[in-house]
Amino acid sequence: MSFINYSTKEINCKIVYYGPGLCGKTTNLQYIYQKTDPKMRGKMISLATEVERTLFFDFMPLKLGTIKGFKLRFHLYTVPGQIFYDASRKLILKGADGVVFVADSQVDRMDANLDSFDNLRDNLQEHGYDLDTIPLVLQYNKRDLPNIVPVSELEKALNYRNVPSFEAVAIKGIGVFDTLKAIVKEIIFKLKK
């Protein structure tokens, strides 16, 4: 749920990075954090296990300048990808204005992608949202690895809505900002409607 504050002229939106375990959600946020002017962003919080797997969420506030005199502020969250943490995923999804689904391009992670996508649909539904209408962007990550699924196949499997999709190597930053820009665009155009 966007929060529009007329007195401070601020619009706050929540973006959630979703996807199977180890697909690169946290890496996306870390890259954005590294490459953004410190004045534009707040602290990045990672609630992770001892082996750096996300336990609850990563969080990063991002200021994106003004639009029509309103300051745009985005709160970026990731969910824990591991199947075990479904209860936490559900909680984080609540109030999301838009979702980035990060898919792992490796052949042997295709099932995990599909499971996570179904799980996204179910968890959105529990909050009364609909995967068919919520602002959504797809990112096909790890394009630099061997043994990857062709983009056309990923498109066929995941992009039934024909939303913006991007090839990415998040660890090198490739596709990270394109993805972010696209979801911001989707959210703003949704606010417009």
Add this chain to the structure above:
Amino acid sequence: MDNFYLYLSDELKNEIELELNRLKEESNSKAVFLLDKNGQIISNSKNTDEYDKDSLGALIAGNVAATGGLAKLLGEKEFSILFHEGENEHIHINLIDKKFILVVIFDESTSLGLVRLRVKKTIANLLKLINKMKENNKSENLEDIFSDINEEDIEKLFKGEK
């Protein structure tokens, strides 16, 4: 997606701030915040500059959400009060109307009992203001801001980001 927006007018913001400052003074606490359940700061009392509000909001919202999940598991509707006790500073967290979170940070210069008592009174007053906020939400004046935004405006937002 129903209930996509939450508006806050100048007048309401001032009234809410007044309540939070009153609570801060009457309970002798260090800082008071009002958040929505997603962790966005709606308003705060005086003397809050030293706090990283975004982080505070996100962590408290996560905290409240996790506790709410626990409540459901036990068949409770919610746990409406959370209290974290530190060596020097303590946090008292109260759910209001299932949608908002009142946060009081205090130290040894007051007591949990006094904070709890004052919070109760403040919540009664805040509830009236929250209802007003809900009324305002019904007026559809968002069109004015977004109606003529185009792709170029959004491209501009990202200049200098990379």
